[in-house]
Amino acid sequence: MKRVVSCFYLWLFLQLPLIGSSIQVKYKVEEEQPPNVLIGSLTADYGYPDSKHLYKLEVGHPYLRVDGKTGDIYTTESAIDRENLIGCQYLYPGEPCYLEFEVSITDMMSPVPRVLDGQIEVLDINDNTPNFASPVLTLSIPENTNIGMLFPIPAATDRDSEKNGVASYELIVGPEAHELFGLQVAEDQDEKQPQLIVMGSLDREQRDSYDLTIKVQDGGKTPRASSALLHISILDTNDNAPKFEKMAYEAVLPENSPMGHSVLQVKANDSDQGANAEIDYAFYQASDTVRRLLYLERLTGLITVQGPIDREDFGTIRFSVVAKDKGPNPKSAHTQVTITIRDTNDNKPTIDIRGFGLVTHQDGVANVSEDVPVETPVALIQVSDIDEGKNAAVTCVLLKQVSDTGTDSKKKYFLQTKTPLDYESVKEYTIEIVAVDSGNPPLSSTNSLKVQVTDVNDNAPIFTQSLMEVTFKENNLPDEIVMVVSASDADSGSNAQIAYSILADLTTRGIFSMNPDSGQIRVNTVLDREVTEQYNFHVVAADKGTPSLKGTASVVITVLDCNDNEPKFMLDGYNFSVMENMPRLSPVGMVTVKDADKGENARIHLSVEPESAEFVIQNGTGIILSNISFDREHQSTYTFRLKAVDGGDPPRSSYVGVTINVLDENYNAPVIVVPSNISYAYLPPSTDPGTKINKVRAEDMDMGLNAQLDYRIASGNPFDLFQITPTEGEVTLEKQILRKHYGLHRLVVKVKDQGKPSRHGTALVHFFINETLTNQTYVETLLGHSLDTPLDIDIAGDPEY
Ligand SMILES: *[C@@H]1O[C@H](CO)[C@@H](O)[C@H](O)[C@H]1NC(C)=O
Numbered sequence: 001m002k003r004v005v006s007c008f009y010l011w012l013f014l015q016l017p018l019i020g021s022s023i024q025v026k027y028k029v030e031e032e033q034p035p036n037v038l039i040g041s042l043t044a045d046y047g048y049p050d051s052k053h054l055y056k057l058e059v060g061h062p063y064l065r066v067d068g069k070t071g072d073i074y075t076t077e078s079a080i081d082r083e084n085l086i087g088c089q090y091l092y093p094g095e096p097c098y099l100e101f102e103v104s105i106t107d108m109m110s111p112v113p114r115v116l117d118g119q120i121e122v123l124d125i126n127d128n129t130p131n132f133a134s135p136v137l138t139l140s141i142p143e144n145t146n147i148g149m150l151f152p153i154p155a156a157t158d159r160d161s162e163k164n165g166v167a168s169y170e171l172i173v174g175p176e177a178h179e180l181f182g183l184q185v186a187e188d189q190d191e192k193q194p195q196l197i198v199m200g201s202l203d204r205e206q207r208d209s210y211d212l213t214i215k216v217q218d219g220g221k222t223p224r225a226s227s228a229l230l231h232i233s234i235l236d237t238n239d240n241a242p243k244f245e246k247m248a249y250e251a252v253l254p255e256n257s258p259m260g261h262s263v264l265q266v267k268a269n270d271s272d273q274g275a276n277a278e279i280d281y282a283f284y285q286a287s288d289t290v291r292r293l294l295y296l297e298r299l300t301g302l303i304t305v306q307g308p309i310d311r312e313d314f315g316t317i318r319f320s321v322v323a324k325d326k327g328p329n330p331k332s333a334h335t336q337v338t339i340t341i342r343d344t345n346d347n348k349p350t351i352d353i354r355g356f357g358l359v360t361h362q363d364g365v366a367n368v369s370e371d372v373p374v375e376t377p378v379a380l381i382q383v384s385d386i387d388e389g390k391n392a393a394v395t396c397v398l399l400k401q402v403s404d405t406g407t408d409s410k411k412k413y414f415l416q417t418k419t420p421l422d423y424e425s426v427k428e429y430t431i432e433i434v435a436v437d438s439g440n441p442p443l444s445s446t447n448s449l450k451v452q453v454t455d456v457n458d459n460a461p462i463f464t465q466s467l468m469e470v471t472f473k474e475n476n477l478p479d480e481i482v483m484v485v486s487a488s489d490a491d492s493g494s495n496a497q498i499a500y501s502i503l504a505d506l507t508t509r510g511i512f513s514m515n516p517d518s519g520q521i522r523v524n525t526v527l528d529r530e531v532t533e534q535y536n537f538h539v540v541a542a543d544k545g546t547p548s549l550k551g552t553a554s555v556v557i558t559v560l561d562c563n564d565n566e567p568k569f570m571l572d573g574y575n576f577s578v579m580e581n582m583p584r585l586s587p588v589g590m591v592t593v594k595d596a597d598k599g600e601n602a603r604i605h606l607s608v609e610p611e612s613a614e615f616v617i618q619n620g621t622g623i624i625l626s627n628i629s630f631d632r633e634h635q636s637t638y639t640f641r642l643k644a645v646d647g648g649d650p651p652r653s654s655y656v657g658v659t660i661n662v663l664d665e666n667y668n669a670p671v672i673v674v675p676s677n678i679s680y681a682y683l684p685p686s687t688d689p690g691t692k693i694n695k696v697r698a699e700d701m702d703m704g705l706n707a708q709l710d711y712r713i714a715s716g717n718p719f720d721l722f723q724i725t726p727t728e729g730e731v732t733l734e735k736q737i738l739r740k741h742y743g744l745h746r747l748v749v750k751v752k753d754q755g756k757p758s759r760h761g762t763a764l765v766h767f768f769i770n771e772t773l774t775n776q777t778y779v780e781t782l783l784g785h786s787l788d789t790p791l792d793i794d795i796a797g798d799p800e801y
Pocket residue numbers: 245269270271
C-alpha cells in the first residue's frame with residue numbers, strides 16, 4: 001500500500017503531532033575534555049525520571065554519550081574541539097559556541113517516548129597559540145620620519161576566543177635600536193592593532209634596515225606565545241599617504257549573485273601628483289575565502305563577485321582593503337568592508353526521518369509489530385530549512401503545533417499510527433512526507449519511509465473440524481496410519497508453523513502416535529475391538545510463535561469388528577436327564593453360546609450334528625427339543641454334537657458334545673430354599689387375620705410331574721392359627737392373635753413332588769408372637785430348644801398359659 005502523506009492527506013492514516021519538551025536543557029563544558037567526563041545528568045539536574053526509562057542519544061554523536069539508565073551525559077573519545085566544531089568555525093569573537101544534542105526517553109511501560117533537545121555551550125580553553133601571518137614581517141619606513149609616527153604591524157591571530165585570544169604584544173629591540181623604536185597597541189572593535197612608533201631620527205645613509213622581534217601572547221591562564229622577525233627597511237623621504245573616502249564601507253549582497261556582479265567600490269585619494277597619487281587597491285588581512293569569492297580591481301577599487309555566494313556558508317563577509325600609492329616609497333591606508341548577504345530561497349526544506357528510542361530504522365525501513373497500540377510513534381520526523389526568515393518557515397497547515405520549542409525553521413514530529421495494524425491484511429506501508437517552506441516561490445521536498453508490519457502470533461491454529469470421527473479395523477498392522485489431521489494458522493512464518501500432538505491421556509497413551517509435522521496419526525499396537533471399541537482423545541496444533549498458541553480438536557476412532565472370535569459354548573459338555581413318556585417337542589435342555597464379536601460376526605446359528613429328526617435346537621434360546629418319546633427300555637442314552645456357526649465372512653464355528661440320559665424314576669427330592677430352620681419371623685399381636693406372613697420356597701431338579709410341588713402344614717398348628725397355599729407355599733395368619741398365642745410357634749411344612757413314588761422335603765417355619773421384641777437372646781434360646789424337640793410335639797405359644 002502506498003500512501004502520500006502531505007499536509008492535506010495526513011489524517012487518513014497517520015498523524016504527526018509536534019513533539020518536544022518545554023524545558024530546554026542547557027549545559028556548559030570546556031572543550032578538549034578527556035573521555036568520560038560527566039557533563040550533566042538529566043535525572044539529577046532536570047528531574048527526568050530515574051528508573052524504568054531508557055535514555056538514548058539521538059543527535060550529538062560522536063562527541064557525546066548518554067547513560068541509558070541515568071541520562072548522564074559524558075564526553076567520549078572524540079574530544080570536542082571548539083575551533084573545529086561545525087557551526088563554531090566561523091564565529092566572531094564573543095559569540096558562544098553550542099553543540100546541540102537530542103535525547104529520547106522511552107518509558108518501558110508506554111511506547112511513546114519523549115524527545116528532548118539540548119544545547120551544550122562549549123567553553124573555550126587556551127588550546128591555540130597566537131600566530132603572525134608570516135614568520136618574517138616587513139615594514140618600510142621613510143627616513144626622517146617625524147618622531148611619534150605610527151606604522152601598523154600586521155596583527156597576529158588566535159583561533160581561541162576573547163580572553164584566550166590575542167592579549168598583548170611585546171617588541172624586543174636590540175641595543176643598537178633601543179632608542180629608535182617602540183610599540184603601541186591600538187584597540188579597535190576588540191581587535192588589538194600593534195603599531196610601531198618611531199622614537200628617534202632615522203637616517204637611511206647611516207643604516208637602511210633593522211631587525212627586531214615582535215612577540216605576541218594570548219590571555220589564557222597558561223599563556224601561549226609566539227614571535228616573528230620584524231624587518232624594517234628605511235626608505236627615502238616620501239610624500240602623503242592615500243586616504244579613503246570612508247572609514248568603513250557596507251553593502252548588502254543578494255545570495256547567489258552572478259559572477260561579475262558589482263558589490264561596491266572603495267575609493268581613496270592622494271593629495272600627491274603623478275605616480276605618487278596613483279593608487280593600487282589590495283585585500284588586506286582578508287581570508288582565503290574572501291579572496292576566493294570576491295574580486296578587487298586593483299586600479300578602480302571595484303569589488304565584484306567571482307565565486308558562489310552562499311548565505312548558508314557566510315552570512316556576512318568582513319575584510320580590509322589597503323590602498324597604496326605608487327611612489328618610490330609607497331604609503332598606504334586601510335578601510336574596513338562589511339558585506340551582508342541577503343537570503344534567497346535556494347534551499348528546499350530537509351526532511352529527516354529517523355528512528356529513536358527503541359524504534360530503529362534501517363535503510364529507510366521501520367519494522368513495526370502489528371500489535372502496537374494506536375498512536376505508537378514509528379518515526380521521528382525533523383523538518384528543517386537552512387534558509388533564513390520566511391524562506392525557512394516550514395509550514396504544514398494541518399499539523400497541530402503542540403509545543404513551544406522548535407523554531408520556525410526546525411520542527412520535530414512523531415509519525416504515529418492512527419488505527420490498529422493487522423499484518424494479515426496489510427504487510428507494508430510506504431509513507432511519503434511532503435514539506436513546504438514559505439518562500440516566494442515556495443520550495444518543497446519529499447521523503448519517504450517504508451513501514452513493514454511484523455507479524456505477531458495473534459492467531460491460534462484452527463483444525464479443519466472440531467470433531468473428527470474415523471472408523472478403523474481391528475487386527476491392524478502396527479504403525480498403520482489411522483488418519484491425518486490438519487490445522488491452519490492465519491499468521492505467517494514460524495507463527496504459522498504447526499506442530500501436532502496428542503493430548504496426553506491415560507486411556508490412549510502409547511497406543512497412538514502423532515507425526516508433529518504431517519499430522520498423521522498412527523497406531524502403535526494391534527487394536528482389539530473386543531477390548532476397546534472406541535477411543536476418544538484430543539489432538540493439539542501448536543504454532544511455533546512465542547508464546548505459542550494452540551488449537552484443539554476431538555478425535556473419535558471407532559474400531560471396526562473382524563470375525564476373530566469363535567462362538568463359545570459355556571460348558572465343555574452337556575449332560576441332560578429326561579423322563580420317559582415326555583410329550584414330543586418338549587424341552588430337554590438348554591445351552592448358552594457367546595461370541596465376543598459384534599453384529600453379523602456374533603450372530604449365531606445352532607444346529608444338531610449329525611442332522612437327525614430326533615432333536616432340534618432353537619437358534620435364539622439354545623433350547624433343545626426332542627422329537628421322539630423316550631423309552632428307557634428301548635434306548636437309555638442319546639449322544640450328539642451341537643454346532644455353533646457365526647455369521648462372519650468367513651464364518652467361525654465350534655462344537656460341543658451333548659448326552660441325554662433317559663430316567664425312569666423320581667430322582668430328586670424337593671430342596672427347601674427358604675426359610676431356614678433356624679430363622680423366625682416376629683409377629684406383633686395386632687397383626688390382622690389374612691395377612692401374608694411368610695413364604696416357603698422349594699426347588700426340584702427333576703422334570704415334569706417329578707418337579708411339581710405341593711405345600712402342606714404337617715403339624716404345629718393346634719390353634720389353626722396359620723394356613724399355607726398348596727401350590728405357592730404362602731403362609732397367612734388366619735385368626736385374631738390372643739394372649740395365649742404369645743410365644744414361639746413351630747409349623748412343620750411338608751413339600752412333596754408328584755412323582756411316583758413321590759419325594760418330599762421338610763421345612764420348619766418359626767413365628768414369635770409378643771407385644772415387643774426386646775430380648776432376642778431369649779428367642780434364640782427357644783429356637784435352640786425347638787430344634788431339639790421331636791416334630792410330633794407341638795410348639796405353639798405359651799405352654800404355661
Ligand atoms: C580627496 O578627498 C577629499 C575628501 O573627500 C576631498 O575634499 C578632496 O577634494 C579629494 N581630492 C582629490 C584630488 O580627489
